Amino acid sequence: MPALLAIFLVLALTLILLYFVLRDFGIITTKQKIIALVVLIAFGVFATIYSYFQSKSDKNDMLLQTAFLRGESLECGGVIINRENFNLVTGTLSLIGKKNGPMNNIIISLDTCKITTQEVAPEESSRNLQEELQRD
Numbered sequence: 311m312p313a314l315l316a317i318f319l320v321l322a323l324t325l326i327l328l329y330f331v332l333r334d335f336g337i338i339t340t341k342q343k344i345i346a347l348v349v350l351i352a353f354g355v356f357a358t359i360y361s362y363f364q365s366k367s368d369k370n371d372m373l374l375q376t377a378f379l380r381g382e383s384l385e386c387g388g389v390i391i392n393r394e395n396f397n398l399v400t401g402t403l404s405l406i407g408k409k410n411g412p413m414n415n416i417i418i419s420l421d422t423c424k425i426t427t428q429e430v431a432p433e434e435s436s437r438n439l440q441e442e443l444q445r446d
Contacts, residue, residue, distance in 0.1 A: 317361060321354045367421075371403055377425045378405070386423040389413075 384391040395413045396405040403420040407413030
């Protein structure tokens with residue numbers, strides 16, 4: 311939301327500055343004012359839409375990265391990805407198969423992945439809970 315506010319503030323300040331500069335020179339007509347306003351509003355709407363979807367995509371990428379780094383498995387195009395066989399390259403948001411592994415030099419984009427949910431049997435989850443409690 312702060313990004314949207316910043317975009318609107320910049321657009322408003324630009325519009326105000328443009329108006330005062332052109333008014334002083336007597337160059338701008340009423341028709342030009344309306345056209346300029348419509349163009350700036352359209353630009354603001356498109357910038358807002360782009361910012362919203364980019365923010366949504368960034369959040370999804372962050373969730374996938376943290377899940378992978380926590381040791382959870384990801385499903386990418388039917389392939390199960392985990393830390394045993396892949397490395398995460400944060401600069402390109404891609405997963406690269408580890409050397410000497412079954413997926414050597416295979417590159418998969420993080421955008422194609424989903425977090426896999428592993429179903430745990432009730433007795434296994436209670437056993438894991440008991441082990442956790444005994445460690446503390």
